[in-house]
Amino acid sequence: MKLSADLIAFSARLGHDFARPELLGRALTHPSMSSPSRPDNQRLEFLGDRVLGLVMAEALLHADKSATEGQLAPRFNALVRKEACAEIARAINLGDALKLGRSEMLSGGRRKDAVLADAIEAVIAAVYMDAGFEAARAVVLRHWSGRLAAVDSDARDAKTMLQEWAQARGQTPPTYHEIARFGPDHAPEFTIQVQLASGEAAQASAGSKRQAEQLAARALLQRLEAET
Incomplete structure (x- = not known):
C-alpha cells in the first residue's frame, strides 16, 4: 500500500x-x-x-x-x-x-x-x-x-480548582450559564459564562458545554491569579 x-x-x-x-x-x-x-x-x-x-x-x-x-x-x-x-x-x-x-x-x-x-x-x-x-x-x-x-x-481540572478557590474564601460554588449557541445543529459552539458569588466572571466558547465550562473556569482562575 x-x-x-x-x-x-x-x-x-x-x-x-x-x-x-x-x-x-x-x-x-x-x-x-x-x-x-x-x-x-x-x-x-x-x-x-x-x-x-x-x-x-x-x-x-x-x-x-x-x-x-x-x-x-x-x-x-x-x-x-x-x-x-x-x-x-x-x-x-x-x-x-x-x-x-x-x-x-x-x-x-x-x-x-x-x-x-x-x-x-x-x-x-x-x-x-x-x-x-x-x-x-x-x-x-x-x-x-x-x-x-x-x-x-x-492534573486537577479547572472547575474543581475554581470551586476549591471559592470555598476557601467562604463563597458558594461558582455558577455556569449558557449565554450563546452558534453554528448548525450538527456542529454547535457553546459560549458559557462562569460567575462567582463575589461578582467575578469569565466567558469561553467551545464545541461542547463541558469543554466551554472548563475553559471559562480556567480563564477566571488565570484572571484571579493575575490580580493577586
Whole structure:
C-alpha cells in the first residue's frame, strides 16, 4: 500500500516513517467508513490506549522519583484523558487525515474530541505494531513533552480548582450559564459564562458545554491569579 499525499504529510507531522503504511491507513479509518475490505481503527485504539498509558506511567515515574501513587494518579489521568488526546491530535492536524463516512463528516466528526482521541490512540498502536515499543514511546514523548512539563497544573481540572478557590474564601460554588449557541445543529459552539458569588466572571466558547465550562473556569482562575 502506498500512502496518499495527505497521509505522507501526516506521517511527517507525526514523526514516524511507516514500513507498513497500511497500519496508518487503518488507524485513521473511522468506523463510519469501514467495510469488509477496509477495517476500522477500533481494535488499534484499544491497543494504543494501553501503549500510551504505559509510556506516560513510565515517564511520570522517571520525572519524579519521590512522588507517591496518590500524586501520580491525577497527573496520569490528566495526560491520558480524552480531552488531552484530542488536543494532541488537533496540534498535528489529525482531523485532516481521517477517513470518515459522509454522515460522520457532516456531523463535524473531524472536530469531535472522542473521534480525535480514539484516532490518535490508534495511530500510537500503528507505530507500535510497525516498529515496536521504543518507536511508539519516541512518538508519544515527542508530542506529549509539553504536557509532561506542565502536568502539575493540568492534573486537577479547572472547575474543581475554581470551586476549591471559592470555598476557601467562604463563597458558594461558582455558577455556569449558557449565554450563546452558534453554528448548525450538527456542529454547535457553546459560549458559557462562569460567575462567582463575589461578582467575578469569565466567558469561553467551545464545541461542547463541558469543554466551554472548563475553559471559562480556567480563564477566571488565570484572571484571579493575575490580580493577586
